[in-house]
Amino acid sequence: MPKLLFDGTAMQSDQRATFHGGGEYAKFILRAAISCGYVFDVALNPNLFLDPETMAVIDNSGKKIVNVRTKAELYSVLDSGIYDIFYSALPYKYYDYSSKARFIGVIHGLRSLEIVWDKYKHKYYASSLKRIVGWCIARSSIIKNELRRRQWKKLAQLINVHNSMFITVSNHTKYAILNFFPEIQARRIHVFYSPFDTMQKDNDNKEGTTCAVTPFFLLVSGNRFEKNTYRAIKAFDKLLDNNLLSGFEVVVTGAENLPFADEIKHKDRFKLLPYVTTERLRELYSNAFCFVYPSLNEGFGYPPILAMSVNTPVIASSATSIPEVCGNAALYFSPENMDDLCNRILHIVDDEEKRTELIALGKERVRFLQKKQSSDISKYIGLIFDTH
The missing domain is CATH 3.40.50.2000 (Glycogen Phosphorylase B;)
Incomplete structure (x- = not known):
């Protein structure tokens, strides 16, 4: 050998x-x-x-x-x-x-x-x-x-x-x-x-419609330009301007001291967190109403799969490898088009049946990828x- x-x-x-x-x-x-x-x-x-x-x-x-x-x-x-x-x-x-x-x-x-x-x-x-x-x-x-x-x-x-x-x-x-x-x-x-490795724990049993007391959208790696957080935050701000996200918050990790934080209009509806521990990140993935992944470029792209593993529906960029990895288990949008993202956010908020469907498809996609990995x-x- x-x-x-x-x-x-x-x-x-x-x-x-x-x-x-x-x-x-x-x-x-x-x-x-x-x-x-x-x-x-x-x-x-x-x-x-x-x-x-x-x-x-x-x-x-x-x-x-x-x-x-x-x-x-x-x-x-x-x-x-x-x-x-x-x-x-x-x-x-x-x-x-x-x-x-x-x-x-x-x-x-x-x-x-x-x-x-x-x-x-x-x-x-x-x-x-x-x-x-x-x-x-x-x-x-x-x-x-x-x-x-x-x-x-x-x-x-x-x-x-x-x-x-x-x-x-x-x-x-x-x-x-x-x-x-x-x-x-x-x-x-x-x-x-x-x-x-998934974010799932043996005692996790999140149902399709369960979310935190204050429902929130989750984004990660906010300080990296390729993750496209700026456009995503602008899209959420626009929806908040038009009173279309009543009762929702937006949580962004890796966003402590975000240089463009001053541009956010509805600061009270955003939580800009530093990079967090694995356990804290798992809690955020698990409790999010929806995970949003607006990335401009990925070679593979772990985060949407991690979200799917804890029964959180995913809105994802249609760029590069992301559709290949996520399959039919995500709502896709053009990452440079803020209005396209706004449309998907409104869809996931308004259509409970679609959200439940995405959660089920996400579970199936994670099982497929785990089997392929094995x-x-x-x-x-x-x-x-x-x-x-």
């Missing part, structure tokens, strides 16, 4: 966050590979944080840890000829990879090409100067094209790494790669949906470790 080096640095803290989606993905694959009994080594940077739980999993499995403080040190290890395969769940920094070891990387999405900028991105900046610059970039096709060209060049280097194979988390991402990089052969790209994981792990 080929000898594999697992990129454990993908699980470690980066400059932006201690925990991040790509890292959690890598941890899931690590645990699955150990569970399947595969033998491999793990590359870790001793200068970066790794949560104690994952470190304990590695230690208890007896896996050898290879310390690499820099990319150059990693490349030196791979060039030694010890390993036949190098697997990374976050491969973007390895665009200059040249080792003889087979390179297997996970492409989670092509957001940097698909959504270079957005007309409202400047709203998310606290700095006045950055706001002005962002406003100018949004209105300059020359600058946006140059930004896209730079991103394309770096991704092209990665995609065309010799002796490589890639895994994507959705069909959308696979065909985006083939669209932007037609030179790559489709057989080098394999699709396996992102693994996920059947695919052994194929995924086998593809990585049994590749010659």
Whole structure:
């Protein structure tokens, strides 16, 4: 069997966050590979944080840890000829990879090409100067094209790494790669949906029409422009202006010190929360009247599935991978059209039968994805470790 080096640095803290989606993905694959009994080594940077739980999993499995403080040190290890395969769940920094070891990387999405900028991105900046610059970039096709060209060049280097194979988390991402990089052969790209854990607890028994005392709509990751919170808040404000959401509130997580908070007209009807604990987030998902996901771009998109897992109906953007993941279990809208979102919000408020239907379809969709995940994981792990 080929000898594999697992990129454990993908699980470690980066400059932006201690925990991040790509890292959690890598941890899931690590645990699955150990569970399947595969033998491999793990590359870790001793200068970066790794949560104690994952470190304990590695230690208890007896896996050898290879310390690499820099990319150059990693490349030196791979060039030694010890390993036949190098697997990374976050491969973007390895665009200059040249080792003889087979390179297997996970492409989670092509957001940097698909959504270079957005007309409202400047709203998310606290700095006045950055706001002005962002406003100018949004209105300059020359600058946006140059930004896209730079991103394309770096991704092209990665995609065309010799002796490589890639895994994507959705069909959308696979065909985006083939669209932007037609030179790559489709057989080098394999699709396996992102693994996920639901928000459901054994004692959860939320019925279709049950909601909190003050019913609320839930949005998450409010401070990230690609999540499109600005347009969503504007849509809710418009409905509140017209007295069409009597008795409802809007809760937004990841929105503490939101730069555009002063633009909200009905501040008493909005709760702007910081990033919250997993337990608190589960409570919000469970108690929400409806979950709204206006994202401009996703490689997969966990949040709508998490909402569905606790019987909360979903209104979602029709962009990129979201319809592929959510299937027929969401009400869709065009993410750049605020009126389209207003229509869906009014629909979910007025039509109790539709809301109940979406809850049932959401349960079914979660079961489908869980079943697919269970059947695919052994194929995924086998593809990585049994590749010659």
